[in-house]
Amino acid sequence: MIQTIDLRGLEPSASELLALIPRSLTDVSAASAVAEQLIGEVRSGGTDALLGQAERLDGVRPATLRVPAEAIAAAVEALEPSVREALEEAIHRVRAASSAQVPAPTVTSLGDGAEVLQRWTPVARVGLYVPGGKAVYPSSVVMNVVPAQVAGVTSIALASPPQKAFGGSVHPTILGAAGLLGVDEVYAMGGAGAIGAFAYGVPDAGLDPVQLITGPGNVYVAAAKRLVRGQAGIDSEAGPTEILVIADAAADAYLVASDLISQAEHDELASAVLVTDSAEFAQAVERELGRLVPLAAHRARVEEALGGRQSALVLVDGLADAAAFSNAYGPEHLELQVADVDALLELIDSAGAIFVGENSPVSLGDYLAGSNHVLPTGGQARFSSGLGAYTFLRPQQVIRYSREALRGVEQRIVALATAEDLPAHAAAVTARFDGGAERQG
Structure with missing residues (x-):
């Protein structure tokens, strides 16, 4: 079901270690030609192009590109009470954690009458993308909107693909989450076309260009973000989700297997990696996977993800080697389930978000930890960070002599x-x- 990579007894160089890392063959550049065509259609054809793309790619033609305000209000009222309460709590927690990410202005004095002020200024307008393919992600609405609001962004536009099941409108749960946050500029558009619309604007729809585009999406969304970079800023080129778990013999194989499956259910290209210094523990996890995967609601998707080249059980000589492997991998989500977790944490320098201990699963961060779940994938955590209030801020130096x-x-x-x-x-x-x-x- 899942491959084993045995690195015991090896001392790979940094470049050799990078070559040993299991990755999917997803190539953003391969989608560039299609993304460029879709963006070009939007720039020349405006609303008609976007509606045509929706009909062609999503199987439905929206009645209108912008979702009416009354539809958003109705979606808020129709939210199932437990979902609404969970969203409100998530908003509260993400807002609290994001508030700590806004730096205070500081003045550096270099002598009498010589000072440099460091201030942080929000961008004025952002475009937030919320995917709507294999699953519905109201949590991504929270993760995109809240830090932008905390940073002080005054103009927020949100896009999500039109849904055939809802007459070409945005999924009502996504609309409800947007309404809870006071976002009333929502567009039923998806994919590369939506990214192009954000970057260049759609005058005949009253959609003004944005300064920054954030949010995850498929390979075409990632390719489009690469293409418009320079016209607008982007957060990152998010790809299929990843989880890397470092565990030792003291960990619970059932919990580790459950966590690997939790991310594998996202997508056939999702990466699920265990790194351990215990061959016996790796075998125990493999047995648990064999027991739990057939019970998964999305069994076929999970099996393909775990059986892909991007997923593996990795055996190393010790936890220092596990940390070195993880740092080279730069995982989106890193779980540490070892006896001496604080010592291991000191060795980690590259990860989108780190989940410490067996009671901090990735699912907690996906929804209610207070942290943000829009994180770098594909090794980008080695040089970039996840979404936060700081994403929407620009440092400026004010010189006064x-x-x-x-x-x-x-x-x-x-x-x-x-x-x-x-x-x-x-x-x-x-x-x-x-x-x-x-x-x-």
């Missing part, structure tokens, strides 16, 4: 400008102290 403070560095500026053969740079400073001779001719 008095005349005397500028005079104090005048000669040093002249020296550096002269060394770089940029005399006008020097003149721009000395002009403030030469009596205005140049101005008077």
Whole structure:
């Protein structure tokens, strides 16, 4: 069902370790031509192009691109009470955790009258994408909208694919989550076309371009985000979900197997990886998978994900080797289920989110931990972070010098400008102290 990779006795170099990591063959660039065509259609055809794409790709033509406000309000009222309560609690927790991500302005004084202010300014308008393929993700509405609101974004547009079962409108649970958050600009559009619409705007639909696009999606969404980067900012090119569990012999094989299955049910290309220094424990997990997978509601999807090249049981000599493997992998979700978890945590430097101990499963982070579940995939955690309030903020430096403070560095500026053969740079400073001779001719 799942492959075993035995690294015991090996001392791979950094590049060799990267080559040993199990990955799917998903290639975002392979989808670029299709994504580029869809974006081009939207830029030239506007609303008609988006409605045509929905009919062609989603099997339904929405009555209108923008969801009416009354439909959003009705969706809020129709939310099943337990779902509404869970969403409200998730909103509360994510808002509390996101609030800690907004840096306070700071002033650095470099002398009398010489200061640099560091401030963080939100982008004015964002486009948030919520997928709607194999599953419905109201939790992704929360994870995208709340940090944007905490950051101070004043204009938020949300897009999700039209649903055939609901007459071409956005899924009502997604609409209900948007309504709970006060988002009333919602569009029934999906895929690469939606990303193009956000980036370039759709004038005939009243959809203004955004400055930043966030949210997960399929390979075409990821390709589209790559293509529009520069026209608008993006969070990351999110791909199929990943879980990597580091566990030792003290862990519970049933719980680890359950956690691997929980992410495998997302998608046939989902990655589920266990790294352990105990061959006996790996065998126990494999037995549990054999018992639990046939019971899964999405058995076929889980079996394909676990049997793919992207999933594995990895055997290593010790937990330090497990940490090295994980850091090279850069997992979206990392679970640590070992006896000395704090010591292992000190060795981890690359992960989208880290779940510590057997009572912190990834599912907790998906919904109610307070952390954000929009995280880097495909190894991007090695150099980027998950979504947060900081995603919507731009650091800006405000420089304020008095005349005397500028005079104090005048000669040093002249020296550096002269060394770089940029005399006008020097003149721009000395002009403030030469009596205005140049101005008077």
